[in-house]
Amino acid sequence: MPTEFTPLASLIGGGMIGLSATLLMLTIGRTAGATGIMSGALFPASRAEGTWRLAMILGMIAAGPILAILFGVRPNVVPAIGLPQVILGGFVVGVGVSMSSGCTSGHGICGLARFSLRSLVAVLTFMGAGFVTVLLIRHVLGG
Amino acid sequence: MKLVVVSLIGLLFGAGILISGMADPNKVLNFFDILGTWDPSLAFVMGGALVVNLIGYQVMFRLRSKPLIAETFHKTAPTVIDANLVGGAMLFGVGWGIAGFCPGAAIPTLGSGEIAPVIFITALGFGMVAFRLIRPMLPVQEPVA
Numbered sequence: 194m195p196t197e198f199t200p201l202a203s204l205i206g207g208g209m210i211g212l213s214a215t216l217l218m219l220t221i222g223r224t225a226g227a228t229g230i231m232s233g234a235l236f237p238a239s240r241a242e243g244t245w246r247l248a249m250i251l252g253m254i255a256a257g258p259i260l261a262i263l264f265g266v267r268p269n270v271v272p273a274i275g276l277p278q279v280i281l282g283g284f285v286v287g288v289g290v291s292m293s294s295g296c297t298s299g300h301g302i303c304g305l306a307r308f309s310l311r312s313l314v315a316v317l318t319f320m321g322a323g324f325v326t327v328l329l330i331r332h333v334l335g336g
Numbered sequence: 337m338k339l340v341v342v343s344l345i346g347l348l349f350g351a352g353i354l355i356s357g358m359a360d361p362n363k364v365l366n367f368f369d370i371l372g373t374w375d376p377s378l379a380f381v382m383g384g385a386l387v388v389n390l391i392g393y394q395v396m397f398r399l400r401s402k403p404l405i406a407e408t409f410h411k412t413a414p415t416v417i418d419a420n421l422v423g424g425a426m427l428f429g430v431g432w433g434i435a436g437f438c439p440g441a442a443i444p445t446l447g448s449g450e451i452a453p454v455i456f457i458t459a460l461g462f463g464m465v466a467f468r469l470i471r472p473m474l475p476v477q478e479p480v481a
Contacts, residue, residue, distance in 0.1 A: 195365045195373040203377040206356020207384025210440075214385070215347035215392025220341050222410050222452035225349060227440030232464050248339040250443055252346020258366025261349065264401055268354050271446035271452055272361035272436050282435020283456040285427055287463015290439060292424025292474075298440035300425075301382060306390040307397075307411060314417050315425040322429020327368035330433065 194273045214302050221245060228290040228297020293319075338405055340415025350444035356381040359445045361452075368433055420474060431463075 214225035223245070237243025254296045260266040272279060290296040293315050295304065300319075305313020357363045358381050366375035403409060432438050437445070437456045445453035 194366075196357075196360065196366045196377075198373045198375055199357050199377045200370065200380045203356045203358075203380035204384040206354070206358065207381035207386075208388045209348055209352030209355065210358075210381070211352075211385035211388030211390075212344050213352060214389040215396065216345050216348070217342070218393060218409060218411070219396055219400075220345065220404050220405065220406070221338060222406040222408055224410065225345075227438070227443060231439055231443070231460070235461060235464060236468070238364045244339060245342050248343040249346040249349075252343035252348075253350035253353075253443045254394055254447040254472075255343075256347050256350025256354055256444050260351055266354065267448075268357065269360045269362065270448045271450050272365075274361075274365075274434075274436065276452065276455060279435050279452055279456050280459045282431045282433075282437065283459025284463040284466070285431030285434065286438065287431075287460040287465075288467045288470075289424045289427030289429070289431055289463075291464050291467035292392075292472075293421050293428060294424070296428060296440060297382070297438045302389050303393075305386055306393040311415055311417050311421060315412075315421055317480045318422055318425035319429035319432065322426045323368045324370065325437055326430045326433025327365055328371065331369055333391040 210298070212255045212301060214298070214306070217249075218303075224299055225249075226295050226303055228294070228296045228299050232291060289319075340342070341405065349440070350447075352385070353441050353444040356384075358438075358441040364432070364436040364438070418475075 217223050217225045226315055230249055234243055234246035237246070286296075293300070295312065295315060296319075300309075300312040300315040305316060337352050357377050363375050366373050367378040370456055397409070435456055437453070439460060442453055442456050442460065446457060
């Protein structure tokens with residue numbers, strides 16, 4: 194299913210994500226990595242370690258209704274694939290990001306911004322794996 | 337106060353995800369589909385986010401020794417490049433290519449009222465729990481940062 198190429202909206206949205214990562218470090222000195230935020234909220238090391246992550250998650254979730262109500266912005270969030278694929282992908286992502294201690298935001302936006310070689314290896318690996326996986330599913334298996 | 341600030345930063349992050357198109361799993365899968373219905377938008381999302389944060393981080397770390405409302409910058413990460421990092425990143429990429437959601441893009445979609453994001457995040461949570469169960473069997477144990 195083709196999707197529309199949206200360079201301007203993507204650049205603006207990306208800039209907002211980058212700005213929020215800078216602000217999280219500037220205010221409370223933390224990395225804006227969704228993996229660390231979610232796993233730290235699921236298994237908090239202490240009450241304080243859990244609460245800031247929950248606050249961050251609640252803010253992220255609130256963005257949807259706020260954009261929809263105030264600005265009428267309701268982007269599609271529904272995958273064209275079946276739910277079994279969503280479940281399988283979700284589980285594999287959960288294991289993978291825990292094992293590599295980060296995902297697109299933690300390694301990609303925060304790690305690379307501090308010139309972390311570890312994050313560069315992670316980013317090249319998961320991007321490469323993403324390209325290969327979609328190639329296999331869509332062009333070899335014909336999904 | 338601190339929690340209000342953090343939730344507003346979360347709001348900015350979530351709005352960025354939704355506006356950028358990163359929240360649409362079809363756009364993500366099309367980004368990976370260079371030979372098919374390629375949509376290069378996500379390169380602009382990641383490029384935009386990285387450039388802004390790279391400038392932000394580098395300027396901030398030169399000008400300040402501590403954050404505004406906390407004692408230290410928590411930026412120290414393990415520096416080893418090991419099988420956990422590469423194997424985990426590989427698994428993540430495979431799962432991302434299967435479902436089209438990554439964790440940071442999926443959390444803001446929970447507020448959409450659709451069921452797929454809830455199912456993805458639940459499965460993701462189970463994957464995180466599963467990793468904690470298998471972690472003692474892995475050669476090197478590292479904290480999830």
